[in-house]
Structure formats: structure tokens, C-alpha cells
Amino acid sequence: MARPFPTAVAEPAKITRADGVYLWDEAGRRYMDASGGAIAISLGHNDPEIRQALVDQQRAVAYANRTVFTSQSLEDYAAELGPILPMEDPYVFTVSGGSEGVETAFKMARAYHVARGEDSRHKILARGGEYHGATRGGLDATDRPAYDRIYRPWLGQTVKLPRYFEYRCQAPNHPDGCDDFHIAALEEAIAREGANTIAAFVFEPVTGATTGVTHATERYWRAAQEICRRHGILMIADEVMCGHGRTGRWFASDHWGLRPDLLVAGKAASSAYWPLGFTAVSGPVGQVIADSGIFVHGFTYSQNAVGAAVGLAVLRKMKRLDLVTASAVKGKFFADQLQAAMGDHPNVGDIRVKGLFGGVELVADRDTKAPFARSERTVERVQARALAHGLYSYTSVGLADGDNGDLLLLGPAYVSTEEELSQMAALLALAIEGELPN
Numbered sequence: 001m002a003r004p005f006p007t008a009v010a011e012p013a014k015i016t017r018a019d020g021v022y023l024w025d026e027a028g029r030r031y032m033d034a035s036g037g038a039i040a041i042s043l044g045h046n047d048p049e050i051r052q053a054l055v056d057q058q059r060a061v062a063y064a065n066r067t068v069f070t071s072q073s074l075e076d077y078a079a080e081l082g083p084i085l086p087m088e089d090p091y092v093f094t095v096s097g098g099s100e101g102v103e104t105a106f107k108m109a110r111a112y113h114v115a116r117g118e119d120s121r122h123k124i125l126a127r128g129g130e131y132h133g134a135t136r137g138g139l140d141a142t143d144r145p146a147y148d149r150i151y152r153p154w155l156g157q158t159v160k161l162p163r164y165f166e167y168r169c170q171a172p173n174h175p176d177g178c179d180d181f182h183i184a185a186l187e188e189a190i191a192r193e194g195a196n197t198i199a200a201f202v203f204e205p206v207t208g209a210t211t212g213v214t215h216a217t218e219r220y221w222r223a224a225q226e227i228c229r230r231h232g233i234l235m236i237a238d239e240v241m242c243g244h245g246r247t248g249r250w251f252a253s254d255h256w257g258l259r260p261d262l263l264v265a266g267k268a269a270s271s272a273y274w275p276l277g278f279t280a281v282s283g284p285v286g287q288v289i290a291d292s293g294i295f296v297h298g299f300t301y302s303q304n305a306v307g308a309a310v311g312l313a314v315l316r317k318m319k320r321l322d323l324v325t326a327s328a329v330k331g332k333f334f335a336d337q338l339q340a341a342m343g344d345h346p347n348v349g350d351i352r353v354k355g356l357f358g359g360v361e362l363v364a365d366r367d368t369k370a371p372f373a374r375s376e377r378t379v380e381r382v383q384a385r386a387l388a389h390g391l392y393s394y395t396s397v398g399l400a401d402g403d404n405g406d407l408l409l410l411g412p413a414y415v416s417t418e419e420e421l422s423q424m425a426a427l428l429a430l431a432i433e434g435e436l437p438n
Contacts, residue, residue: 089283129163212359
């Protein structure tokens with residue numbers, strides 16, 4: 001008998017209905033979705049406008065191969081995206097998700113340099129503590145040992161930089177000189193490898209699944225941008241998790257005035273109503289790639305009409321309801337609720353929130369920041385207890401040293417009410433207290 005491949009949960013609840021911020025299983029139990037699935041649901045479950053946009057496009061045309069045809073939904077989606085992207089005259093290449101988007105960005109960066117006669121540029125720079133996808137290229141740029149350990153014989157093309165993680169800063173003189181340490185590390189890596197070998201620097205402006213809502217300073221980003229421009233290295237902003245309003249700006253790059261050459265998005269782009277991601281490339285870079293004729297790339301569902309229609313409906317609703325501002329305002333309220341509910345718990349090491357994107361790091365010792373041993377499965381136990389209380393939260397491990405470290409990652413829908421956000425914080429605090437009694 002064939003069956004779905006197993007997950008980390010031995011007997012997952014079978015979800016049969018969803019609406020707003022709630023999920024119901026076949027036994028009628030209700031769960032609050034505090035993480036939007038995998039930080040993907042921006043507009044809540046079962047939105048009638050988005051459902052209708054999907055159905056209308058499927059009735060008109062569900063699929064037309066982009067190598068020969070285009071669609072009105074795709075043309076309209078690109079046009080609507082253009083003004084909010086932090087780059088000049090962008091081209092948009094839609095795909096089925098973030099990992100495909102990152103691979104597309106890497107190949108575009110390589111094609112750009114080859115088109116300009118710089119065939120030696122093939123390496124990718126990436127920072128530690130960041131996640132860039134599950135495909136081979138994205139995995140190579142990712143710093144998550146549990147994900148890549150058995151695949152390392154396939155990997156090794158990425159040059160890794162120290163992770164920018166204030167709570168667990170690697171700078172030797174922390175808290176002094178942290179920016180200088182990271183800026184110097186970037187310069188040193190370029191000098192060591194040779195600028196003429198490096199195609200691009202990929203980064204999460206605000207980190208997601210690996211270290212959970214950490215970010216650099218404006219000073220660092222100004223310096224990093226200047227260094228990359230000076231050395232001809234393209235900048236790729238991976239905004240799969242932190243983009244599309246999640247941090248209280250359209251894109252997290254906007255917080256620091258970043259102007260990447262390429263930007264990858266996904267998850268909230270479709271609010272998880274359709275598998276959708278995209279790679280945006282600035283006009284000057286994209287034109288070189290397009291004119292060269294050497295960028296041979298695509299997937300079966302690249303530039304899909306239904307995905308574009310769903311993305312367009314999500315984008316228009318976010319604009320009409322001003323949900324980016326809502327994310328910023330509600331995020332401050334949510335941060336206060338989390339702090340009030342669990343900020344004094346001895347095993348809550350750090351609470352990090354930007355917009356409606358939150359990370360709660362659990363520690364064995366708050367003073368030393370020592371993590372729980374991985375063998376204790378602390379965050380899994382807290383998640384299970386939260387589910388018993390009717391709350392779903394996304395989890396991650398290994399952020400302390402690659403193996404140990406426990407993180408609860410939160411990403412409520414932008415349409416969540418203050419009452420719902422307050423209840424999410426209270427239920428999560430109840431689960432933490434129940435599993436780790438104070």
C-alpha cells in the first residue's frame with residue numbers, strides 16, 4: 001500500500017478545515033495557527049477573494065508553456081510588483097517556491113558575469129546562520145548542519161562568512177566592534193578568494209528558519225553594499241520568509257535602504273494558496289542576461305498563469321487593506337504580548353520580533369545562554385504541549401552551535417486581531433511553563 005512519506009511527528013493530526021487563523025482536525029479539535037504554516041500564510045486561511053481568483057484563472061487557462069506563450073495574469077502581476085520592489089525596472093521570473101527562486105538567482109548571477117566576459121566568477125558568498133533552500137545550490141549556501149550533513153560530498157562551492165547573530169555574536173570583542181568584525185570578514189573573504197572568482201553575495205536581510213529573526217545594522221549593510229559594488233559582486237536578497245510585508249515593510253531590505261541586484265520571494269507572496277515564488281532582477285542586470293541569450297533555464301511551472309493570478313490577488317488585497325502597515329503596528333503589539341507572557345521565564349533566552357515575525361529562543365541557562373542538549377528534544381516537547389492547548393507553532397533546532405539550540409518561530413497572519421495575537425502569546429507561554437516549569 002502506498003502512503004505519504006512520514007514526517008517528524010509520529011501521528012500527525014489530519015486537518016480537514018481551516019478558516020482565518022484556525023485549523024480543525026477530523027476529530028473537531030481547533031488549533032490557532034501562530035506561524036502561518038511555515039511562515040507562509042499572510043492573509044489567513046480560506047480567504048474568499050483569493051480562492052475566487054484561483055478558480056477564475058483555472059477556468060480561463062490553467063497552463064500555457066511560457067517558452068512560447070504568456071498570460072495576462074503574468075503580465076499584470078509583474079507590472080503590479082514593480083513599484084514595490086527595491087530595485088530599478090525589474091524583470092520578474094516566477095517559480096513554484098523559494099528554493100527554485102534561489103537556484104534561479106544563482107544561475108542568473110552566473111549568466112550575467114559570463115555574458116560580460118567574466119567567466120571566472122562562479123563562487124557564492126553566504127553568511128553563517130542562514131537558510132537558502134533545499135535544492136543542491138541553496139543547500140550549499142545554507143548553514144544548517146542537520147540539513148546538509150549527509151549531502152556534503154555534493155557541496156562546497158559556497159564561501160561562508162561568520163553569522164550575524166547578536167544574541168550569540170561571534171565577534172571577539174562583543175558587544176564592541178561587531179560591525180567592524182563582520183565588515184572585515186567580508187573584505188577578507190573577497191581578498192582571499194579573489195573578487196574575480198565571486199559571482200554573488202546571498203543573504204537573508206532578516207533571518208528565518210535557522211537563527212530566527214536576527215538582522216544586521218544599517219551601518220553593516222551600507223558597508224556591505226559598497227564593498228560588493230566596488231568589487232562587481234551581485235547582491236541577492238533572499239526574502240522568501242521575511243518579504244511581502246512580514247517584517248512591517250514590503251521587503252525587509254527596505255528597512256536599511258538596500259538595493260539588491262536580485263531578490264527572491266515566496267511563501268507570503270501567495271499566502272500559501274498556490275506554490276509560488278519569484279526571482280526579481282534589476283533592469284540593468286536583467287537586460288544583460290536577456291540580451292546574451294545564454295540563460296537557458298526554467299521549470300515546468302515557471303511563470304504559471306494561475307500562480308500569477310493568485311499572487312496578484314494577494315498583492316492587491318494587501319495594498320487595499322494596507323496590510324504592510326498592519327504588520328508593523330500589530331507586530332509591536334505582539335512583541336509586547338510575548339514579552340509580558342514569557343519574558344521573565346528563566347528558559348526564555350531571547351524574544352526577537354520584527355513586524356509579525358517572531359523568534360523565541362529557549363535556553364537551559366539564561367545567564368550563560370547555554371542551550372538544552374539536542375537529546376532532550378526541548379522545542380519538540382513544547383510544540384507538542386502547545387498543540388494540546390490548541391496552538392500550532394513552527395520550530396527549528398541547532399541555532400546555538402549547529403546541533404543544539406531550540407527556537408519557536410512565529411508568523412501570524414496579517415489579518416489576525418489583537419485578541420487573537422494576545423491569545424497566541426498566552427497559549428505559547430502556557431506550553432513553555434507546562435513543559436519547563438519555572
